[in-house]
Amino acid sequence: MENYRDGKLSIYRAARSIKRRDNTVYNALQSIHEDSIFVGEISQLWPDLPLIANLRCGLWYSPKFHSTCYFKSTDGHTNNWSFNTSRLNLHVALLSGQKGGCIIVDSTRKGKRFPDSMSKTIPIWTCVLNRAILNYRNKMLDSGLLMNREVADYSNCAEDVKLKNHIWDCSLHLPLWVPDTEKAAIEERIEKWTNQLEASGADIACISSCLKKPLRPLWISQKTVIWLNEVPDHNQWDFTPIILVSASSSSDVFRNKTTSEFSWNYIPGAGDDEESWARGLTPTHFWSHVHDLISSGPDLCNQKVADIVEKDRVYRAHRGEYAPPVTVKNLKMADDVADVSNVELPLASNMHSDDTTLQPSNDYCTTFWIGSTNLVVGTTKHAALMSNVDCILNCDKEPVSINLPDSEAHLHLPMVSSKLDRFSLFNNLPAAVNFAKLNLRKAHRLLVCCRSGEDISVCICLAILTSLFDDKGTFDDGRSFSETCITKLEMRRRLVFVCKFAITARPSRGNLKQVFGFLTGGSAASA
Incomplete structure (x- = not known):
């Protein structure tokens, strides 16, 4: 493949240019x-x-x-x-x-x-x-x-x-x-x-x-x-x-199509890799404004998307939710969490286990909630949750405004994905587990939240569950943990138990490695 000094594009660059033009x-x-x-x-x-x-x-x-x-x-x-x-x-x-x-x-x-x-x-x-x-x-x-x-x-x-x-x-x-x-x-x-x-x-x-x-x-x-x-x-x-x-046609060639008003190029699997094209738009946004977006045409669509995304950002910001401005350059869009519900993780002394699995009894009480940071906003939808929460561990990068009667019942530990910082979770786990221990000793109900409620908060709860609870789901202040050598299999068993309740959990491999490094007394990269 040859790049011409006289300004002509190489075949590769020409193909990339055509793809960018069609992938609107x-x-x-x-x-x-x-x-x-x-x-x-x-x-x-x-x-x-x-x-x-x-x-x-x-x-x-x-x-x-x-x-x-x-x-x-x-x-x-x-x-x-x-x-x-x-x-x-x-x-x-x-x-x-x-x-x-x-x-x-x-x-x-x-x-x-x-x-x-x-x-x-x-x-x-x-x-x-x-x-x-x-x-x-x-x-x-x-x-x-x-x-x-x-x-x-x-x-x-x-x-x-x-x-x-x-x-x-x-x-x-x-x-x-x-x-x-x-x-x-x-x-x-x-x-x-x-x-x-x-x-x-x-x-x-x-x-x-x-x-x-x-x-x-x-x-x-x-x-x-x-x-x-x-x-x-x-x-x-x-x-x-x-x-x-x-969902889509198996053709890998862009096909030109025409409606009564506009012509456009069909993209197979267009929903994939949304960070590269969606400009902050989410599936929820799209289906809420589908007719306006489709009827806007190629020339006005980008501005229509920008208006929808900005309007939603301002709306969430007024409610006190974390709502950063969206930029197209190097866009790192977080998943839409407007409809993320809290996940109750039942752990109590009336839990029991058999030789294969941890299971809650029918009359358990709730010790943990896992959710997104937007759950802590004082909305009608989540008011019932917040009335049952005694303390909050916020693992999101950004702080949120929280009203709790006890100022010591809220801890903010800014954490980011392992792709951005390989040791972010590992460095914060000691403080997170210690905060949980102090509150669980008082029988406080704990909400652990991060931006999406799918990764970091799940890993934090996994570390808490393994460090402070025995294999029957009973809080024992870490006594069983001090007497047990944690293996990858045992940590995997605890994770499976958490994911039984947090069905949207998607813990990343990098974050799980940091949890295992913490539990085994090693480094973040020891797994």
């Missing part, structure tokens, strides 16, 4: 809006199944989702396959069991019909869960805790489930475009991943009781042919369907 906000929003029509049509084929967005890209493709999930494409990349116990997404399995299945929405820009999150990550997840459930049920049969008449509820057979393993399908179901050699390589790892799930402390018993049929993925894209008069009812299948909808 208006092109992206028009593409998302068009693809959302397809998503809506698919969701209406099975209206009883909950619609779930795979974060972050999938969240753009419908105005209303029942829930969200977080299956990463990197966990399905060739030769990088993994089953990550930090992102178990068990709420998806529970919801699917309750509703008879679910529809997950995602997209990809890479010219493929489906992202790797759908081609491999989710199929691996369903297979591992199915095998863990079967192992659990066989174990219960051996111990006499599960009777054959109970087996009949989910196997349609009154014989021993061990003799009828085929009725609980544990096969690895991958789409046809995944090569056999890759499928074989993944199958070799399934047993190891199943063992990791069983050792993580995940509540397999709860999932087993909820699921009457094994999980199985199905794939639908814009190239899928569906005969509307032959769409089966989801209850007719002998499995619990996880319907994977890839």
